[in-house]
């Protein structure tokens with residue numbers, strides 16, 4: 616049987632979006648991501664997808680094209696290229712990033728590694744080992760990097776924390792390795808299994824509980840990329856349950872959840888309840904901040920990379 620290879624180029628910033636969107640149409644074992652070798656190129660990654668040339672091939676290519684069109688229109692990917700192959704290449708696996716993409720240092724202490732990379736960590740470093748998956752959170756996106764930077768500053772041992780929208784599990788593992796207890800929730804089953812894998816791989820199962828769920832009214836929002844694949848998930852109705860919440864999620868979700876975030880957090884004599892918000896650009900920060908101030912929060916920290924921003928608030 617012949618195989619079809621579909622290929623697109625994309626950027627550091629967009630690669631997580633592209634993989635998350637493609638999860639609707641393709642299995643992880645049928646994709647291959649490699650890092651671009653030419654430094655002058657506007658693209659950082661090439662994503663190749665392999666499909667058998669069977670009766671459904673045209674329908675599947677149309678579906679993938681439809682998924683990628685908005686990203687292509689906004690300049691986040693190249694156009695889709697199609698090649699016909701005699702056989703499926705044997706090397707394909709998301710795991711085969713080139714050496715330079717295997718080690719990402721973030722903040723002062725975090726080092727993000729792929730499942731198989733060999734790295735001798737310094738005693739002060741905190742290793743986060745992730746299997747590549749189709750869940751968002753490889754550690755390449757600025758919103759994830761900003762979340763990690765703020766977590767490094769605010770997570771203390773033994774805090775009770777919530778990771779809302781855990782994706783790959785990267786932030787949950789980071790909080791656990793900083794000594795916190797974590798409830799990791801996501802409404803996408805692909806993300807839930809990626810988080811569970813990350814928690815086991817990093818040996819933090821004692822500290823992290825993973826659930827297909829959401830916080831309060833966000834349990835009714837459906838899949839963040841649209842479509843009807845998720846209707847609703849169980850809601851966590853938290854009352855003064857957490858010392859810290861992190862959510863790398865769209866601005867509109869932060870805005871609608873502001874009062875529920877406030878209710879879910881608690882302050883103690885030694886720690887003021889903290890909410891870390893990320894997943895939006897600075898043009899939305901005023902809207903997010905007004906909703907948070909109205910709910911009773913006070914801003915206590917922020918970090919920015921280009922137009923991406925993350926803001927930490929504490930209970931007022």
Ligand SMILES: C[S@@+](CC[C@H](N)C(=O)[O-])C[C@H]1O[C@@H](n2cnc3c(N)ncnc32)[C@H](O)[C@@H]1O
Pocket residue numbers: 750751752753754758759762779780781782783784785786800801802803806828829830833834836837838839863864868894
């Ligand atoms: C931008 S990703 C963040 C992933 C990871 N925490 C990181 O920082 O890289 C957002 C995640 O939130 C999840 N999500 C979106 N809307 C949600 C909702 N209403 N309830 C629960 N999870 C949601 C998505 O499935 C996705 O895994």
